[in-house]
Amino acid sequence: MKYESQKVALYYIAGALALFVAQVLFGLIIGTIVVIPNTLSELLPFNIARMIHTNALIVWLLMGFFGAAYYLIPEEAETELYSPKLAIVQFWLFLIGAAAAVIGYLFHIHEGREFLEQPLWIKLAIVVVALMFLFNISMTVLKGRKTAITNVLLLGLWGIAIFFLFSLYNPSNLILDKMFWWWVVHLWVEGVWELVMASILAFLMIKLTGVDREVVEKWLYVIIGLALFSGILGTGHHYYWIGTPGYWQWIGSVFSTLEVAPFFAMVVFTFMMVWKGGRNHPNKAALLWSLGCSVFAFFGAGVWGFLHTLAPVNYITHGTQVTAAHGHLAFYGAYVMVNLAMFTYAMPNLLKREPYNQMLNMWGFWITSSGVTFMTFALTFAGVVQSHLQRVMGMGFMEVQEQLGLFYWMRLGAGVVTFVGVVLIVWSLAVPGSVKQAGRVAAQPAE
Numbered sequence: 001m002k003y004e005s006q007k008v009a010l011y012y013i014a015g016a017l018a019l020f021v022a023q024v025l026f027g028l029i030i031g032t033i034v035v036i037p038n039t040l041s042e043l044l045p046f047n048i049a050r051m052i053h054t055n056a057l058i059v060w061l062l063m064g065f066f067g068a069a070y071y072l073i074p075e076e077a078e079t080e081l082y083s084p085k086l087a088i089v090q091f092w093l094f095l096i097g098a099a100a101a102v103i104g105y106l107f108h109i110h111e112g113r114e115f116l117e118q119p120l121w122i123k124l125a126i127v128v129v130a131l132m133f134l135f136n137i138s139m140t141v142l143k144g145r146k147t148a149i150t151n152v153l154l155l156g157l158w159g160i161a162i163f164f165l166f167s168l169y170n171p172s173n174l175i176l177d178k179m180f181w182w183w184v185v186h187l188w189v190e191g192v193w194e195l196v197m198a199s200i201l202a203f204l205m206i207k208l209t210g211v212d213r214e215v216v217e218k219w220l221y222v223i224i225g226l227a228l229f230s231g232i233l234g235t236g237h238h239y240y241w242i243g244t245p246g247y248w249q250w251i252g253s254v255f256s257t258l259e260v261a262p263f264f265a266m267v268v269f270t271f272m273m274v275w276k277g278g279r280n281h282p283n284k285a286a287l288l289w290s291l292g293c294s295v296f297a298f299f300g301a302g303v304w305g306f307l308h309t310l311a312p313v314n315y316i317t318h319g320t321q322v323t324a325a326h327g328h329l330a331f332y333g334a335y336v337m338v339n340l341a342m343f344t345y346a347m348p349n350l351l352k353r354e355p356y357n358q359m360l361n362m363w364g365f366w367i368t369s370s371g372v373t374f375m376t377f378a379l380t381f382a383g384v385v386q387s388h389l390q391r392v393m394g395m396g397f398m399e400v401q402e403q404l405g406l407f408y409w410m411r412l413g414a415g416v417v418t419f420v421g422v423v424l425i426v427w428s429l430a431v432p433g434s435v436k437q438a439g440r441v442a443a444q445p446a447e
């Protein structure tokens with residue numbers, strides 16, 4: 001850590017990790033309700049707990065991005081943060097807003113659009129938080145060094161805020177409603193979030209592998225070019241059955257298939273950098289997360305996305321457990337893992353932990369990743385059976401659900417494993433290691 005103001009990242013990382021545990025805990029709750037339907041039925045109905053599960057995910061991922069930016073930008077821009085105080089105020093405002101939203105949900109105060117259920121005033125508060133953040137980091141970059149990484153990161157973060165504005169409009173026409181909804185949800189994860197992901201990975205590659213900045217920058221531009229070229233028209237894969245013209249089936253199928261390319265490029269990029277890089281960085285766990293991120297994102301978003309993205313396939317699988325399988329692996333691989341890569345790199349530096357508990361962190365990596373992988377397979381099988389019985393055989397929805405019980409139990413089992421892994425990860429980042437035990441090493445190379 002070179003700049004004092006990078007420390008504000010600690011608030012964000014701590015907040016993100018706490019919400020991560022809560023998110024997975026609520027996953028376990030809804031996973032249990034699915035197999036034992038009367039669980040908590042009065043106190044915490046499925047739809048409310050599901051909302052907390054998905055909203056907590058989005059909020060902690062964004063909080064992680066904020067933290068990553070506050071850590072990375074001073075180091076890249078080679079200057080202190082414009083206003084560390086503003087960053088701390090922004091953190092508490094965001095946290096209080098999120099808590100207010102959850103309390104509201106418990107009292108059934110929410111809107112009906114998945115992921116965007118926050119009442120209007122919470123959405124407006126989110127916009128204020130985003131503006132405080134963008135002002136702070138943009139001013140920092142403006143007064144400091146501008147690199148490809150800061151440029152792409154800023155573009156991604158500004159994009160996140162701008163596309164969020166679509167959520168403020170809730171037209172009564174259902175087709176338009178769906179379009180505006182996807183302009184947030186899809187243009188986020190298959191557009192601007194990819195820019196954030198690629199720039200964080202680029203930063204980590206420079207630090208961890210020691211490859212020249214020029215090489216990393218070229219890759220970064222290729223990746224974001226591919227992402228934007230494919231991802232914007234790729235939104236068409238959500239227009240198939242919502243009442244838009246039929247040509248979207250072609251545009252959506254073709255361009256969303258191309259969306260696999262940036263994810264594939266990120267795999268090649270990270271592995272090439274490690275292969276070419278001469279540096280033997282002691283923070284092996286951060287490198288493991290970086291490589292794992294590109295690989296899992298390729299499978300979750302690229303492979304599991306492609307599985308159901310062609311219009312004739314999507315006609316059968318739309319809205320089944322195939323979608324849920326993809327949603328879990330893609331979010332985990334791309335955005336959970338990129339955050340954990342950054343936290344694993346930054347935390348030992350922020351806390352001046354030398355040595356830190358690296359082995360435990362890597363156990364957390366493998367256990368969590370195995371849990372999510374198993375969960376993905378269980379849901380994929382459930383989705384294939386569901387698609388066949390419901391869409392081909394024409395059986396009723398609830399009748400089919402009764403046939404899927406075994407898969408839902410398997411999901412719950414995998415969820416417990418996932419939860420254990422998450423606790424290990426948080427533990428390894430929060431609790432200091434001791435010098436004596438094996439596997440606890442320095443976080444930074446000796447100068």
Ligand code: HEM
Nearest residue numbers: 024027028030031323324327328331332336411412415418
């Ligand atoms: C890092 C881990 C996790 C991530 C990134 C994640 C992400 C998500 C996302 C994005 C959705 C919405 C999916 C969609 O609408 O297609 C969702 C729903 C859900 N998640 Fe998770 N989740 C995680 C862990 C868990 C765990 C551990 C469980 C426990 C078994 C779980 C159970 C569920 C359930 C039951 C739903 C509702 C699915 C439905 O409505 O059919 N999740 N999760």
Ligand code: HEM
Nearest residue numbers: 189237256259301305306308309318319323327330331334
């Ligand atoms: C990291 C990037 C990605 C994330 C986080 C992600 C996440 C999700 C989630 C959560 C949904 C469910 C939305 C809902 O209906 O509630 C979804 C739907 C979908 N995703 Fe992705 N996705 C990503 C990338 C991709 C890519 C690259 C493709 C195509 C190659 C793809 C294809 C699809 C399709 C076709 C659907 C609609 C499924 C249906 O009709 O039910 N996704 N995605």
Ligand SMILES: [Fe+2]
Nearest residue numbers: 186190235237
């Ligand atoms: Fe999409």
